[in-house]
Amino acid sequence: MNGAPPAVQARGLTKRFGAFVAVDALDLDIAKGEVVGFIGPNGAGKSTTIRMLCGLLRPSAGTATVAGYDIVREPETVRAHIGYMSQKFSLYGDLTVAENLRFFGGLYRVPRAELKERMAFAVTMAGLTGREDALVRTLAGGWKQRLALGCAILHRPPVLFLDEPTSGVEPEARRRFWDLIHSLAADGVTILVSTHYMDEAEYCNRIALIAAGHLIAIGSPGELKRRDLGGALVELESPQPGAALAALHGAPGVVEAAIFGDRLHVLLAPGTDAAALARFLVAHGLTATPPKPIIPSLEDVFVRLVSRKPAPEAA
Amino acid sequence: MNLRRLLAIAYKETLQIWRDPRSLAIALLMPLMQMGLLGYGVSLDIKRVPLCVYDQENSQLSRGVVNRFTSSDWFRQVAVLQTDRDLRAAMDHGDCIAALVIPVNFSRTLYMTGQDSLQVVLDATDTNTANIATGYAQGIVAQLDADLNANWQGAHGETVRGVGTVDLASRVWFNEGLDSRNFIVPGVVAIILALVGSQLTSLTVSREWERGTMEQLISTPVTGLELMFGKLTPYFVIGLLDAVFCLGTAAFWFHVPFRGSLFTLVLTTALFALVVLGIGYLLSVRIHSQLGASQIALMLTMLPTTMLSGYTFPLDQMPQAVQAISWLVPARYYVTILRSVFLKGSSLWDMAVPVIALLIYAAVIIRAAARAFRKSLD
Structure with missing residues (x-):
């Protein structure tokens, strides 16, 4: 590898299962040492993309390189340079913590002199010190996930693919897991991590939003909020949220309206006056709190981007 | 192929077998059960057929016959x-399988008319x-006939001449006692090995x-090759240990004569x-469910091996088409080999x-198993 080639580069990556297009012409560049969050609803194509990049699924079209190696032509070299955590827990429940680590250490041919130290590191990282001889099936979810991460990084791979590593794990364990991800990134490991927790996306350097097999936006959380929303976001409360939502969908200057919990988030076209919105609601016999500008969350961005209406050109 | 990875897989697999009650039962209990069941249960010899005696004459000669x-x-x-x-009641109740009936005037008629x-x-x-018992009865009567003739001729001062009496002196080789156990037990080893081997590996992938x-x-x-050989290694060792157990039981417990070389065996x-390990592995690679793979392995090994290996049912008595199919059954060759090594010392x-x-079979199966494995979720 000369210069600084991207850790992951995909061009037109496509996967079809029969007539169903799971991933459609996806382009992706991830620089060395980046933590990129892969966000999207279930079935959006996150797992399929990650599996293609790991060489587990053969792309129907397009190309990709991982750590500089072609995923179709040199899959074994790719596999030696990646760590992978699948969505479903996939270590051996009938082996102990140490036996699982030793097994993957053997598969990755971690030098014997180094293996002991690497295993100790993984055990410490997973918080399993003293439980090396426990059968893995007896561990709670959070420990299992951290052990899976430990197995995936035994051979110090430069690129890590983590497919929903925190799904089904309690919040405290999720936070600890993200701390681990950041300490790995600090050591120069490139990480592509998928999640459907929007709050986790904020921990990433960049976010790739994917829906129905399409990459619909990529950028830092800040960039996405500023650039991709394409307008000002206001929030209001109404005792009749359903009626209010219906009315707002036809209101002048309203690009998009959606219910968020007990509130309504309304995206206004640039230059629309928020006060006019309040008057519009009152004119329709609806009561509502005065609209107040809010900082959009990634969820707002996501809802906006996957909605039908095209965004007005901004920036 | 990298030895370190192969060994890592073999070691992991060994741990899993050790901790899996189902695999352990197949590896350890099945040979024991089958050897006892088939070794003792299957015998084609019919000895000590229950006989009712209906001696209507009760003479010296008739008592001699009985x-x-x-x-x-x-x-x-x-x-x-x-x-x-x-007589009728005894046959109806199944008290006996054969009844010997000696007519009232048996000895008188015999001495007077000569028959x-x-x-x-x-x-x-x-x-x-019934067929076998008939054979036994005919043998006994033939002997009786010969003895009576000799007595009669001796009594009448005639010397026994060479003309007219040809004696068949048959000699049985290899299984001198015509003991069907010597014929069956080596075949049982093939059945057990086929069953255990294919069952164990059918679960592994x-x-x-x-x-x-x-x-x-x-x-x-x-x-794929590292995975296959890594996974097969512990099962191969188990298979050989099971075979040693079964063959040892055949030789030392059932006293099947062993005349061949241990190396050949x-x-x-x-x-x-x-x-057989290859067949199970191939199925396991192809069928992603443990139940499905083990069921098909059972069907593919148990039935052809028991019916078409010639272990009890003689192949040369079967229709041509069935005989042709039997050439596809690997156990057929192994049963032939086992019998030859044990009884003939071939x-x-x-x-x-x-x-x-067998060599061709092994090569084809292992190659097919190696090619069947795809490192892909597609």
């Missing part, structure tokens, strides 16, 4: 009958047993798919083990055809 029957190994007297009604008949009544609901561990496994640089057993050279057939 004695010839009951003192042989082939018949044992269970009842003495007095009337024709008794008379004895009657043997048989319960032929089991035709096989399908288990990884079923539990989801395969996804992690194929994301590593492990190759081990080599051919290893070949057969590779074939060398590898003597058994070139079945040995080469």
Whole structure:
């Protein structure tokens, strides 16, 4: 590898299962040492993309390189340079913590002199010190996930693919897991991590939003909020949220309206006056709190981007 | 192929077998049960056929005839009958399978006319047993006939001339006692090995798919060959240990004569083990469910091996088409080899055809298994 080639580069990556297009012409560049969050609803194509990049699924079209190696032509070299955590827990429940680590250490041919130290590191990282001889099936979810991460990084791979590593794990364990991800990134490991927790996306350097097999936006959380929303976001409360939502969908200057919990988030076209919105609601016999500008969350961005209406050109 | 990865897989697999009650039961209990069941249960010899005696004459000669029957190994007297009604009742109740009927004037007719008949009544609901019992009875009567002739000629001062009496002196080789156990037990070893070998490996890859561990496994640089040989190694060792147990039981417990070389036996057993392990592995790779793979392995090994290997049912008695199919059954070759090694002491050279057939089989199966594995979720 000369210069600084991207850790992951995909061009037109496509996967079809029969007539169903799971991933459609996806382009992706991830620089060395980046933590990129892969966000999207279930079935959006996150797992399929990650599996293609790991060489587990053969792309129907397009190309990709991982750590500089072609995923179709040199899959074994790719596999030696990646760590992978699948969505479903996939270590051996009938082996102990140490036996699982030793097994993957053997598969990755971690030098014997180094293996002991690497295993100790993984055990410490997973918080399993003293439980090396426990059968893995007896561990709670959070420990299992951290052990899976430990197995995936035994051979110090430069690129890590983590497919929903925190799904089904309690919040405290999720936070600890993200701390681990950041300490790995600090050591120069490139990480592509998928999640459907929007709050986790904020921990990433960049976010790739994917829906129905399409990459619909990529950028830092800040960039996405500023650039991709394409307008000002206001929030209001109404005792009749359903009626209010219906009315707002036809209101002048309203690009998009959606219910968020007990509130309504309304995206206004640039230059629309928020006060006019309040008057519009009152004119329709609806009561509502005065609209107040809010900082959009990634969820707002996501809802906006996957909605039908095209965004007005901004920036 | 990298030895370190192969060994890592073999070690992991060994731990899993050790902790899996189902695999352990198949590996350890199945040979024991089958050997006891088939070794003791299956016998084609019919000895000590229950016999009712209906001696209507009760003369010195007739008692002599009865004695010839009951003192042989082939018949044992269970009842003495007095009337024709008794005879009918005894047969109806299944008290005996054969009844010897000696007519009232047996000895007088014989001495006066020089000939008379004895009657043997048989319960032929089991035709096989009835046929065999008939054979035994004919043998005893033929001997009786010969002895009577000799006595008569001696009594009348005639010397026995060469003309007119040709004696068949048959000599049985290899299984001198015509003991069917010597014929069956080596075949039982083939059945057990086929069953255990294919059952164990049928679970090994399908288990990884079923539990989801395969996804992690194929994301590593492990190759299909490393996975196959790594997984087969512990099962190969188990298969050989099971074979040693079964063969040892055959030789030392059932006293099947062993006349061949141990080397030949081990080599051919290893070949057969590779074939059956390969079949199970191939199924396991192809069918991603443990239940499905083990069921199909059972069907593919149990039925053809018991019916078409010639282990009890003689192949040359079967229709041509069935005989043709039997050439596809690997156990057929191994059963032939086992019998030859045990009873005849044949060398590898003597058994070139079945040995080469097994060799080809092993090569084809292992190659197919290696090619069937795809490192992909597609």
